[in-house]
Amino acid sequence: MKHNKPNTGEATMDTRRIANRLAAFGLASSLALVTGTALAIPFIQCPGDDLKSDGVTPGHDAVPEPTSPNYDPSVKCMHLIAGDGYVRMADGREVYIFGFGDVTGVDEDKVMSQGMLHATFPAPRIVLEEGQKFYLTLTNVGMVMRPDLFDPHTVHFHGFPNASTIFDGVPDNSISINMGSSLTYFYNIVEPGTYMYHCHVEAAEHMQMGMLGNLYVHAAQDRLPDGTTFANGFVHHTGNHYAYDDQDGSTRYDVEYPIQIGSFDVEFHDADENVQPLPFADMKDDYGMLNGRGYPDTVDPNPVTPPTKNGNFPSQVEDSRIVAKQGQRILLRISNLNVTRFYTLRTLGLDMEVIGQGARQLRGPDPDGNGPLLGKNVYYKTNSVTLGGGEAIDVIIDTTGVPPGKYFLYTTNLHYLSNNQEDYGGMMTEIIIN
Numbered sequence: 001m002k003h004n005k006p007n008t009g010e011a012t013m014d015t016r017r018i019a020n021r022l023a024a025f026g027l028a029s030s031l032a033l034v035t036g037t038a039l040a041i042p043f044i045q046c047p048g049d050d051l052k053s054d055g056v057t058p059g060h061d062a063v064p065e066p067t068s069p070n071y072d073p074s075v076k077c078m079h080l081i082a083g084d085g086y087v088r089m090a091d092g093r094e095v096y097i098f099g100f101g102d103v104t105g106v107d108e109d110k111v112m113s114q115g116m117l118h119a120t121f122p123a124p125r126i127v128l129e130e131g132q133k134f135y136l137t138l139t140n141v142g143m144v145m146r147p148d149l150f151d152p153h154t155v156h157f158h159g160f161p162n163a164s165t166i167f168d169g170v171p172d173n174s175i176s177i178n179m180g181s182s183l184t185y186f187y188n189i190v191e192p193g194t195y196m197y198h199c200h201v202e203a204a205e206h207m208q209m210g211m212l213g214n215l216y217v218h219a220a221q222d223r224l225p226d227g228t229t230f231a232n233g234f235v236h237h238t239g240n241h242y243a244y245d246d247q248d249g250s251t252r253y254d255v256e257y258p259i260q261i262g263s264f265d266v267e268f269h270d271a272d273e274n275v276q277p278l279p280f281a282d283m284k285d286d287y288g289m290l291n292g293r294g295y296p297d298t299v300d301p302n303p304v305t306p307p308t309k310n311g312n313f314p315s316q317v318e319d320s321r322i323v324a325k326q327g328q329r330i331l332l333r334i335s336n337l338n339v340t341r342f343y344t345l346r347t348l349g350l351d352m353e354v355i356g357q358g359a360r361q362l363r364g365p366d367p368d369g370n371g372p373l374l375g376k377n378v379y380y381k382t383n384s385v386t387l388g389g390g391e392a393i394d395v396i397i398d399t400t401g402v403p404p405g406k407y408f409l410y411t412t413n414l415h416y417l418s419n420n421q422e423d424y425g426g427m428m429t430e431i432i433i434n
């Protein structure tokens with residue numbers, strides 16, 4: 001919601017409104033006719049992705065071509081849109097969202113038409129490797145259902161140590177992206193851990209509306225040569241994965257699952273869809289979710305029944321079912337990105353060991369300050385973890401000796417074990433030990 005109108009002319013707003021209406025009816029190609037010279041083609045910056053295609057991925061699409069002279073295997077590119085869409089809650093209700101969608105690999109002149117009304121929730125998962133150079137292009141395709149809005153969007157990589165504020169996505173001290181425009185963010189991925197990302201424009205609104213995603217970075221220690229031996233005697237073997245560059249194997253895991261705590265206030269979403277004043281101070285969430293779904297949808301490996309309001313586009317593609325073989329170590333990358341409250345997640349019958357918090361391994365300082373001695377690991381075991389908005393933790397569940405069966409990860413904010421007026425649902429998922 002904007003409180004101040006920028007100095008756009010009436011004519012500009014009219015053409016934009018018409019263009020949006022046309023786009024809503026699937027006539028996105030008419031956008032060019034209506035907006036004339038104002039039409040912006042998404043501009044992708046991705047080293048190694050050039051117009052001289054190798055024929056595998058024709059066009060300019062944020063996919064580096066191995067045959068390009070600029071190809072660098074350490075470069076990763078993604079292309080997201082920011083816009084709007086719909087999701088379906090576990091009780092069947094269709095809810096309007098703002099959000100991000102993945103258009104990586106889509107030729108740049110098709111991005112506007114493919115991105116409109118195609119936001120997903122949560123936002124597309126971003127998985128990175130420590131040492132990568134990450135180029136993230138964001139194209140603002142506008143909000144089809146809110147043609148009166150001219151909101152910009154950004155990506156804020158929460159917790160990331162940016163070298164400068166320019167790519168931080170906080171609009172007050174960096175730049176944000178207007179409708180029809182694109183910006184490529186650059187990140188030098190120097191630290192592993194569990195992060196998250198969200199839009200930082202009018203954050204209370206845009207985050208409540210769904211511009212929230214899972215983001216984590218795999219440790220470089222995973223990729224050391226087989227048999228690498230550390231001064232303390234720890235030996236790395238190929239195939240072992242670690243949450244952090246721990247140098248002692250204590251954060252080793254076999255399977256990993258991102259779990260994003262979230263919740264929606266459906267009154268707020270309806271007000272936004274229907275161009276009503278937004279109840280900021282009265283925000284009260286009524287759908288508790290993990291990875292954008294309430295139980296039992298949390299354990300459905302398929303996209304949930306897509307909402308009809310955006311043409312059955314599958315806008316919730318992530319489940320949160322946790323599966324492991326007995327004896328495996330499960331890494332849960334838990335983040336909380338809701339706007340309104342703290343949530344507690346609990347396991348029943350399984351210990352959680354908290355090994356990281358805020359994208360940092362829980363370890364004290366190196367005793368003599370110059371290695372190779374390691375600080376003391378200050379991990380702790382618990383059955384419940386409590387996170388406020390913007391917090392992330394890394395938890396390992398060791399299933400050694402755990403009887404096979406079905407276990408639960410659920411909130412102890414018990415009134416959120418519901419899908420609004422439907423009981424027995426909400427913020428809960430299953431841990432299956434085979």
Ligand SMILES: [Cu+2]
Nearest residue numbers: 153199201206
């Ligand atoms: Cu936004």
